[in-house]
Amino acid sequence: MSIVAGVDFGTLSVRVSIFDSVKGxxxxxxxxxxxxxxxxxxxxxxxxxxxQMRALAEATGRALKEAGVAGQAVEAIALDxxxxxxxxxxxxxxxxxxxxxWCDHRAWEEAAQITEAAHRYGLEAIQWCGGTYSSEWGFAKxxxxxxxxxxxxxxxxxALENCDMVAATLCGIESVADVPRSVCAMGHKWLWNAxxxxxxxxxxxxxxxxxxxxxxxxxxxxxxxxxxIAGKLSPEWAEKLGVRAGIPVPVGAFDAHWDAIGANVRLxxxxxxxxxxxxxxxxxxxxxLVPGVCGVVPGxxxxxxxxxxxxxxxTGDIFEAIARRAGTTxxxxxxxxxxxxxxxxxxxxxxxxxxxxxxxxxxxxxxxTLGWRLTHTAADELFAAIEGTAFHTxxxxxxxxxxxxxxxxxxxxxxxxxKNKVLNRVYANVLGKPVLVTEGDITSLGSAIFAFxxxxxxxxxxxxxxxxxxxxxxxxxxxxxxxxYNTLYPLYRKLYFSLGRKSSEPVNIGDILxxxxxxxxxxxxxxSAAITAx
Numbered sequence: 001m002s003i004v005a006g007v008d009f010g011t012l013s014v015r016v017s018i019f020d021s022v023k024g025x026x027x028x029x030x031x032x033x034x035x036x037x038x039x040x041x042x043x044x045x046x047x048x049x050x051x052q053m054r055a056l057a058e059a060t061g062r063a064l065k066e067a068g069v070a071g072q073a074v075e076a077i078a079l080d081x082x083x084x085x086x087x088x089x090x091x092x093x094x095x096x097x098x099x100x101x102w103c104d105h106r107a108w109e110e111a112a113q114i115t116e117a118a119h120r121y122g123l124e125a126i127q128w129c130g131g132t133y134s135s136e137w138g139f140a141k142x143x144x145x146x147x148x149x150x151x152x153x154x155x156x157x158x159a160l161e162n163c164d165m166v167a168a169t170l171c172g173i174e175s176v177a178d179v180p181r182s183v184c185a186m187g188h189k190w191l192w193n194a195x196x197x198x199x200x201x202x203x204x205x206x207x208x209x210x211x212x213x214x215x216x217x218x219x220x221x222x223x224x225x226x227x228x229i230a231g232k233l234s235p236e237w238a239e240k241l242g243v244r245a246g247i248p249v250p251v252g253a254f255d256a257h258w259d260a261i262g263a264n265v266r267l268x269x270x271x272x273x274x275x276x277x278x279x280x281x282x283x284x285x286x287x288x289l290v291p292g293v294c295g296v297v298p299g300x301x302x303x304x305x306x307x308x309x310x311x312x313x314x315t316g317d318i319f320e321a322i323a324r325r326a327g328t329t330x331x332x333x334x335x336x337x338x339x340x341x342x343x344x345x346x347x348x349x350x351x352x353x354x355x356x357x358x359x360x361x362x363x364x365x366x367x368x369t370l371g372w373r374l375t376h377t378a379a380d381e382l383f384a385a386i387e388g389t390a391f392h393t394x395x396x397x398x399x400x401x402x403x404x405x406x407x408x409x410x411x412x413x414x415x416x417x418x419k420n421k422v423l424n425r426v427y428a429n430v431l432g433k434p435v436l437v438t439e440g441d442i443t444s445l446g447s448a449i450f451a452f453x454x455x456x457x458x459x460x461x462x463x464x465x466x467x468x469x470x471x472x473x474x475x476x477x478x479x480x481x482x483x484x485y486n487t488l489y490p491l492y493r494k495l496y497f498s499l500g501r502k503s504s505e506p507v508n509i510g511d512i513l514x515x516x517x518x519x520x521x522x523x524x525x526x527x528s529a530a531i532t533a534x
Contacts, residue, residue, distance in 0.1 A: 006448030029062025171231025258446025292359030
């Protein structure tokens with residue numbers, strides 16, 4: 001038996017859980033921190049490193065208290081964070097600014113320039129991240145910072161991903177050369193590829209912008225998978241956290257990737273980590289390049305396999321925005337939706353409110369809802385938004401399958417599937433296959449599994465998963481609802497690719513609105529089965 005701490009840094013809070021290798025989760029603590037937005041710039045989203053670390057100390061203390069465990073009993077601590085969340089630092093690894101959080105999209109012009117330059121140059125690395133560079137990713141955010149902070153450039157030593165910055169801080173690392181670099185973070189978001197010699201060549205980076213001169217060398221450090229140790233917990237942070245100094249801290253990773261581990265992902269599985277946004281995670285034996293997908297990186301999810309990531313830029317954020325505009329909450333707005341039928345609203349909603357992460361990879365897109373009538377309500381829009389995110393997920397899974405990614409099981413994980421049975425039912429019906437939902441909370445479980453590996457408690461990820469992961473509930477599709485969604489999906493797909501791509505051939509979409517009305521009329525006439533929650 002051993003005890004570890006698993007840490008999960010989310011968009012608005014950090015959660016620390018204390019796990020026993022036999023009993024499972026003993027207790028947890030949460031502490032919030034502000035997300036800095038600007039009304040004048042909807043693309044702006046930043047966060048303070050100091051706020052995060054303060055919250056980590058608070059949450060750890062709460063977790064130990066709830067678990068009834070002495071800090072000296074904790075044998076390892078592991079952490080995941082959002083990403084790509086980027087912070088520029090000086091030579092002592094002190095922040096020069098706040099994190100450009102994952103949902104900061106100010107670098108959309110820089111991302112487009114990187115994409116254009118990569119294809120002009122013939123850069124092979126761009127194919128490993130789906131062929132299009134995103135404003136959510138590291139190089140774009142760093143270039144935006146370099147362009148807009150000329151007074152700080154002379155102090156710029158390197159840029160760090162959130163997970164690497166936190167690990168370095170906890171271990172007391174103050175040298176760029178010694179800093180741990182997560183293969184998960186750098187492979188998916190920074191064009192880093194071990195088989196291609198690491199980063200793109202210096203002359204390519206200079207061709208994007210001369211401000212990138214020398215940046216390749218500044219991104220030094222130890223590039224490692226999460227079965228390796230970033231360092232040992234420093235006395236300073238051991239005191240702040242209330243645990244023992246010298247315990248191992250493994251190399252960190254992204255929250256969605258470790259959520260997939262906590263959801264018991266295995267070969268042939270796809271995990272939809274549905275929260276503020278959606279990350280779609282799969283693992284495979286080999287490297288399979290998929291156009292429009294966020295990255296194919298050996299060692300990024302399971303260090304022994306290849307991780308594949310895709311997703312939606314907004315999911316829960318869309319639901320929250322709909323409820324906020326209606327002056328209510330998602331929980332209140334969701335009341336009664338369990339009895340709603342597939343397609344009954346007559347609405348078709350594109351989930352582009354925060355741009356498109358996959359497969360179009362376009363931050364310039366915005367939300368679209370077709371089929372509005374005078375009688376529609378906010379609840380109608382919420383139901384259509386759930387359907388829209390499911391349709392978008394089907395587009396992504398089809399793209400992955402077309403390019404050789406096996407999809408044996410679909411697992412819904414993250415915070416929303418735990419609370420929203422309607423979403424799970426809609427996803428099963430839209431995808432036309434059973435959807436597994438984790439039975440119980442898995443937040444920070446993935447971190448705990450890597451902490452147990454660092455402590456030597458388990459030999460493999462699979463052994464730890466067998467001991468700690470909760471079982472799944474199976475949500476089966478309803479044949480009548482599947483039939484309705486199979487009618488609507490081609491309409492969604494046509495609109496997705498014709499409206500979402502600047503270079504698309506002219507497509508007649510005049511059939512969409514009449515079809516939506518016809519389907520809604522048929523469903524309201526009772527010819528399609530209701531979607532009922534478990």
